[in-house]
Amino acid sequence: MKKTKNHLSANCSTLNVIGETTLEINIHGLKTEVIADVATNLITDLILGSDWIQQQILKILWKYGKLFDISEPSKIDITLKNAIDTGTHRPIHTPPYRKSNKDQETLNKETDKLLKNGIIEHSTSPWSSPVVLVKKKDGTTRFCVDYRRLNQITTKDAFPLPRIDDIYDQLTKATHFTKFDFKSGYFQVPLDKADRPKTAFSTRDGHFQFKVLPQGLTNGPPTFQRIVNQILGPNRWKNVLAYIDDIIIYSKNFSEHIRHIEEVCALLHESNFKLNVDKCEIARTEILFLGHAIKAGTIKPDPDNIRGLTETREPTSAEEAFRFVKAAECLPDDTLSFKLQTDACVDGIGAVLPQVTPDEDRPLVFMSKKLTKTQTNWPPIEQECYAIVQAIDKWDKYLR
Template sequence: MTSAEEEPAQTGPVISLNVISGVCNSKTMQVPVLMGAAQLQALLDSGSTHNFISQEAADRCGQQLQTSTGVRITVANGDQLSCVGIFRRASFSILGETFQDDFLVIPLAGFDIVLGTQWLASLGPIPWNFQHLTMAFWRRDHLARRSKWSCTQPARLHGQRPPDRPPHRVRRHLRRALGTASTTRLRPPHPLAPGLASGSRADSLQMDELERQCRAMTARGIIRPSSSAFSSPVLLVKKADNTWRFYVDYRALNAVTVKDSFPIPVVDELRGARFFTKLDLRSGYHQVRMHPDDVEKTAFRTHEGLYEFLVMPFGLSNAPATFQALMNTILRRYLRRFVLVFFDDILIFSTTWSEHLLHVRIVLQALQDNGLVLKRSKCSFGQTSVAYLGHVISEQGVAMDAGKVQAIVDWPMPCTVRALRAFLGLAGY
């Protein structure tokens, strides 16, 4: 390699990409750490030059934080992160052994603390056994041992586009996440016993459409023929483009369902964010498999007989809370750090462009790992202003969507009780 091809030497703090992305597997070990009164989880990482702690963990420890003076952290792929502050000579203990060291406060995913070579070097010579993932070191005239301690090596990624040009890395990971998943395919249905209940009558003009949609959903593994004792009616509602929307009237089922709930996020966590990416799942409910014991409860009747859903249908009273819980579980470690989730709408926000590319990559990888598919036409990447949940979000803050405001301004004067109720419902929203 010539001198022109050599990478510049890193003089500042460096952190491995695995730590930032929250990668955790059998080759990475989290070590219990007691700092103050807080029980934390730390990653032993020889790919990081310094010790790091997350903002949340720092708040829990209650130790005095020294405001950072422009320290920049370099990720192994060349991106940079801002340091929030520094803990000077923070005391912590591992397996009864007490230490003191400095920690840089930065956003972390999946770990409270990272113990890098700054701390490892203070231990002196360390015997490592990478086959069994063990290490040992001398401490106060006795040998301290800890099995299952391991380190990771930083991944090396190259190439970065400036903010005014298309982010190729984002598009590459988007292609991987979307792939060829234009349809939802599930396992073949299990054999069912004969004896379908007779279906209800449907308007003759809608029968062909109902048959077509049922055939399409059966081919995609969304529904299957049923012999369930449950039966809900089907509604076909014409949309503005003269196509038909398929509804199942689950009011009777919802009336005997124990209601679940889940907190809905608010958009008050976006102060200081400058770059936004909005992701939308393709038929999000249909990407959630029904529990086998509950499949029969989703049965609906047609003139051809009964069908039941293998995936979560629209119209169930607990479907919104179930889906929100799923999304929060998948993205739990990133929520309020750089992600907001409202059902199948995902908002990624960052203060710098390099952080934003990294955050988008992390979220796309999490969705891909869990088999969730995006709808490309409804996604927006690397925006400085984005419409989200009826608001316009930008660096200046959160504002009302002008289109929503105009709809209220142009609302006709209510002349009937029904029209007044409609307006009051809109105003309440």
């Protein structure tokens, strides 16, 4: 808290300010943080002056307001072609699963809504996959199609998703963050008419197929990632990153951040994408992204995600200990030095990458590998060198 100070309000009365606090402001669902003075003698619960909000942000949000307008379903100006390549395989047909009367009512309502919004259409396709209803944490039900048999015969799209550790390495260099989330992102991507019959599913009351990219397809994530990468273009890895349908804008200072937000909004607006206003966070100095709390120079696991680790019982076997170590691997601190430790034995090699702290060497990640029959005949010195080479190759980005 700061020392007590006096300010004049708009009506010239004196405000006794005793400190500052950070508030989360929600404007039509868009969230941002502001620093507010704390006063002891307000005649109302809250006074907002013209300086509490960054006018640049409001200007951008009004300019690209269409991004957040979800009153009508939207589709981007890119149509997927050959997204479900099944070669010459004959159509697969799986009868619908039996449903309780309650689940059937839920399924009928969901199907009617998807038809009304232009997400699905009636079908005469020889293909068919069953529908499953999945209970969500909030008690509602998610409509899903079980595409497992279709996925088994689909040629896999090799387009890569970004490595999460590479994303974290970029974000630790920034001080300001904005997070965008697509509104039902897959449903905004039109599916080519030739692929639609393969997405068909049956219910008790009819046969339907998707007009857009449905969830559950093996090529869904790489396909969506390719589209988003194409839209963001050369801005990627400079000031914006996307992991499937999660976008984060990052900058080294606030003035840069305003410019970066506008650049990304312009690109998304041009593509006709819509964003989920409930999950967008604007101009934060700390933000949750992909399960971690991120702020300048530091990344920490989301406390909700590590509660299972902090409350777990002590491992009682080597297998349990290994699973715990893998789950508890830490994130590196770029300000500390690394130390590579390796070892080799008769039938395997191992390595650990600790960071040197003032108190101890803190292990970050571990590696182990079984030697082949030929490698077990190598002299010990060659096995030791092989362990070093493998470890350096795996953790090169941290060691060079």
